[in-house]
Amino acid sequence: MLLSKIRAAAIAPALALLPARMTSPQAEAMLLAIGLQESGLIHRRQIGGPARGLFQFEQGGGVRGVMRHPLSRSHALAVCTVQGVEPTEAAVHAALEHDDILAAAFARLLLWTDPAPLPAVGEVGKAWDLYLRTWRPGKPHRNRWDACYAQAMDALEVTA
Structure with a gap:
């Protein structure tokens, strides 16, 4: 999938559902790189595995982590409401395969749970x-x- 399309169709709408402080070029760089690393931004169902969505979340891993972490839980529940997804680990996991906005929002929230600041763009x-x-x-x-x-x-440079 073209990165410009994924930014416009999934990442930008996902970030719009979250507090403005979660939006930055650093966040977009991480989301794009992770999506490319995990699924090539093509596979919404892990080949031979349980992960779902462009960012390849497992139900008992990333989904559970985002749904339970004190820094992300309330935001995850709000995103579920907006996206019409029952706020349970099983329902979110199933929806990730078809809802790229949900997937991008959960990916950003998982990054948000890390105590370190996001790396500057270019800090590979x-x-x-x-x-x-x-x-x-x-x-x-x-x-x-x-x-x-x-x-x-x-x-990121194309639209900067």
Whole structure:
């Protein structure tokens, strides 16, 4: 999927549902890079696995974390209401496969739960570290991250 399309159709509307302080070029860079890393921004159902959505959330992992974390819970419930999704882990997990706005909002909220500030755009190593801390991928592929992050930065420059 074109990054400009995902920004316009999923990320921008998702960020509009969240407090303004969650919107920044750093947040967009992380969301794009993670989406590219996790699904190529193509697969909404993990190949051979349980994850759902463009950002590949598992029900007992990212969904549960966002739904229960004190920094994200109220925002997650509000997003569920707006998107017409029952605010349960099972319902959110199922909806992520078809609702890119919900997926992007939950991805931003998962990043929000990390106590460190978002890395500046271009801080590839720090961005990788944040991805590892928040997504906790079972099989991290560092060799792909730099290219994914570079694509995200290129997408941000197009509209800057």
